[in-house]
Amino acid sequence: xxxxxxxxxxxxxxxxxxxxxxxxxxxxxxxxxxxxxxxxxxxxxxxxxxxxxxxxxxxxxxxxxxxxxxxxxxxxxxxxxxxxxxxxxxxxxxxxxxxxxxxxxxxxxxxxxxxxxxxxxxxxxxxxxxxxxxxxxxxxxxxxxxxxxxxxxxxxxxxxxxxxxxxxxxxxxxxxxxxxxxxxxxxxxxxxxxxxxxxxxxxxxxxxxxxxxxxxxxxxxxxxxxxxxxxxxxxxxxxxxxxxxxxxxxxxxxxxxxxxxxxxxxxxxxxxxxxxxxxxxxxxxxxxxxxxxxxxxxxxxxxxxxxxx
Amino acid sequence: xxxxxxxxxxxxxxxxxxxxxxxxxxxxxxxxxxxxxxxxxxxxxxxxxxxxxxxxxxxxxxxxxxxxxxxxxxxxxxxxxxxxxxxxxxxxxxxxxxxxxxxxxxxxxxxxxxxxxxxxxxxxxxxxxxxxxxxxxxxxxxxxxxxxxxxxxxxxxxxxxxxxxxxxxxxxxxxxxxxxxxxxxxxxxxxxxxxxxxxxxxxxxxxxxxxxxxxxxxxxxxxxxxxxxxxxxxxxxxxxxxxxxxxxxxxxxxxxxxxxxxxxxxxxxxxxxxxxxxxxxxxxxxxx
Numbered sequence: 376x377x378x379x380x381x382x383x384x385x386x387x388x389x390x391x392x393x394x395x396x397x398x399x400x401x402x403x404x405x406x407x408x409x410x411x412x413x414x415x416x417x418x419x420x421x422x423x424x425x426x427x428x429x430x431x432x433x434x435x436x437x438x439x440x441x442x443x444x445x446x447x448x449x450x451x452x453x454x455x456x457x458x459x460x461x462x463x464x465x466x467x468x469x470x471x472x473x474x475x476x477x478x479x480x481x482x483x484x485x486x487x488x489x490x491x492x493x494x495x496x497x498x499x500x501x502x503x504x505x506x507x508x509x510x511x512x513x514x515x516x517x518x519x520x521x522x523x524x525x526x527x528x529x530x531x532x533x534x535x536x537x538x539x540x541x542x543x544x545x546x547x548x549x550x551x552x553x554x555x556x557x558x559x560x561x562x563x564x565x566x567x568x569x570x571x572x573x574x575x576x577x578x579x580x581x582x583x584x585x586x587x588x589x590x591x592x593x594x595x596x597x598x599x600x601x602x603x604x605x606x607x608x609x610x611x612x613x614x615x616x617x618x619x620x621x622x623x624x625x626x627x628x629x630x631x632x633x634x635x636x637x638x639x640x641x642x643x644x645x646x647x648x649x650x651x652x653x654x655x656x657x658x659x660x661x662x663x664x665x666x667x668x669x670x671x672x673x674x675x676x677x678x679x680x681x682x683x684x
Numbered sequence: 685x686x687x688x689x690x691x692x693x694x695x696x697x698x699x700x701x702x703x704x705x706x707x708x709x710x711x712x713x714x715x716x717x718x719x720x721x722x723x724x725x726x727x728x729x730x731x732x733x734x735x736x737x738x739x740x741x742x743x744x745x746x747x748x749x750x751x752x753x754x755x756x757x758x759x760x761x762x763x764x765x766x767x768x769x770x771x772x773x774x775x776x777x778x779x780x781x782x783x784x785x786x787x788x789x790x791x792x793x794x795x796x797x798x799x800x801x802x803x804x805x806x807x808x809x810x811x812x813x814x815x816x817x818x819x820x821x822x823x824x825x826x827x828x829x830x831x832x833x834x835x836x837x838x839x840x841x842x843x844x845x846x847x848x849x850x851x852x853x854x855x856x857x858x859x860x861x862x863x864x865x866x867x868x869x870x871x872x873x874x875x876x877x878x879x880x881x882x883x884x885x886x887x888x889x890x891x892x893x894x895x896x897x898x899x900x901x902x903x904x905x906x907x908x909x910x911x912x913x914x915x916x917x918x919x920x921x922x923x924x925x926x927x928x929x930x931x932x933x934x935x936x937x938x939x940x941x942x943x944x945x946x947x948x949x950x951x952x953x954x955x956x957x958x959x960x961x962x963x964x965x966x967x968x969x970x971x972x
Contacts, residue, residue: 424780428957445957454780460772464703465696476692477781
């Protein structure tokens with residue numbers, strides 16, 4: 376396990392921010408952390424980044440105990456907080472060289488390293504621009520490059536896409552995909568849940584400091600009730616399809632979605648296949664029938680339903 | 685040691701500070717005030733300007749203004765060093781690097797001191813005008829420079845401590861001015877109040893103003909910069925002539941010790957996870 380928490384708890388006065396969190400993330404996995412504001416995501420990330428001391432339990436990064444060996448933990452991870460500032464009067468190159476120096480990378484190696492990092496985050500053309508003059512999206516990408524100066528095995532990204540416009544979000548997502556391909560273990564939190572669905576191998580849903588669901592997106596969405604959120608798109612006879620679905624006993628919450636239909640399906644894989652056959656027999660020209668790609672928000676809402684009391 | 689002086693924070697801070705227009709403005713305003721007031725003084729009072737080699741007033745005035753400027757500038761330069769990082773949300777990132785909190789604090793202090801020293805050195809040529817009017821020995825000048833340097837060091841570390849201790853730069857700046865005010869004015873007032881109270885309460889114990897010879901009171905006077913400055917300038921302020929030891933040496937040791945305490949305390953406060961010796965608990969150690 377590259378990241379592991381064992382009965383991790385954190386209390387701020389009377390507020391229990393984190394309660395008995397047990398988390399295991401394998402090497403090379405991208406783990407998405409979902410939860411509303413104040414659920415305990417950032418607290419967990421701060422503890423893992425050695426910036427906050429837990430009240431109870433233990434946390435390990437690359438096998439190092441965050442409390443007992445913070446220096447080794449810092450060398451093993453790159454942390455990007457949800458909000459971070461930049462220094463005035465420093466160029467992008469100088470900014471990255473500063474952090475390379477802070478991680479004790481020898482001076483002769485820094486130039487080449489910084490050039491590579493800027494290329495990775497598509498900022499080579501802004502190498503000599505002052506950091507405070509860069510757009511928010513560029514600063515976020517530079518922040519990601521900053522996390523990588525010491526080539527850490529683990530990246531902890533706290534809502535990296537918050538406040539970014541759609542283009543900047545897509546650019547950032549592509550870089551994170553590249554990092555996943557490079558074998559980095561990534562713990563990422565986001566409010567833009569569909570993005571996590573595309574990026575993550577596993578997700579954890581946290582609410583009021585408790586991990587209430589953990590596993591792959593599919594596992595979590597089918598948890599307990601064998602319920603999945605599905606999408607259907609048809610070239611012709613979509614109204615017929617809507618009629619069939621609305622009368623089907625396993626289908627609920629039917630709605631129009633992005634030119635097709637979206638619905639909750641409670642049942643086995645065989646039952647899904649039977650439903651598809653029924654649709655085809657009714658002359659519905661189906662071009663897509665499967666799990667909804669952008670259903671994480673619904674999964675989150677479904678799982679956390681009633682947790683808040 | 686060599687690597688310390690080329691550590692990334694020093695390089696970054698120097699770049700940031702000396703690329704800023706604010707730095708040039710501060711230096712210009714400082715020189716304007718430091719040069720303007722003595723020159724104005726001379727223009728207003730040509731009789732004193734005429735008395736070459738005999739007039740000490742200009743020296744006293746320059747030294748007084750210089751000290752006041754140091755008290756004003758030194759805490760302000762460091763009072764935002766750490767709280768500023770916190771406010772612009774760069775501190776957390778800095779604390780996840782391999783730089784120790786002690787390195788961060790010392791680097792911040794050195795860069796602030798470098799600028800304070802630049803201000804100090806830049807104004808030294810103004811003393812050539814002072815020297816023209818005489819009555820100042822080179823020893824006095826050297827002592828004055830050392831006195832100002834120790835004040836810069838102490839007030840800088842005080843500002844840095846407040847900046848680490850208090851989250852907001854504005855509050856940290858006001859607090860450091862408040863504490864500096866206590867040392868500059870408060871210790872002097874305490875000296876007078878305590879001395880006078882004791883004298884009036886126990887006149888039989890302290891005949892002939894003997895209360896001012898009490899070692900505790902003398903030490904209180906020894907940590908008051910105004911008393912020490914007057915001593916260096918060869919002037920006496922009420923009862924300061926009764927001090928039986930060298931206040932200058934005591935002053936230096938006292939404030940250098942406080943500087944060291946502030947630096948180490950700041951480094952401790954800056955640690956994201958602080959440990960006290962009683963907080964260690966036995967925990968199972970995981971084998972890597």
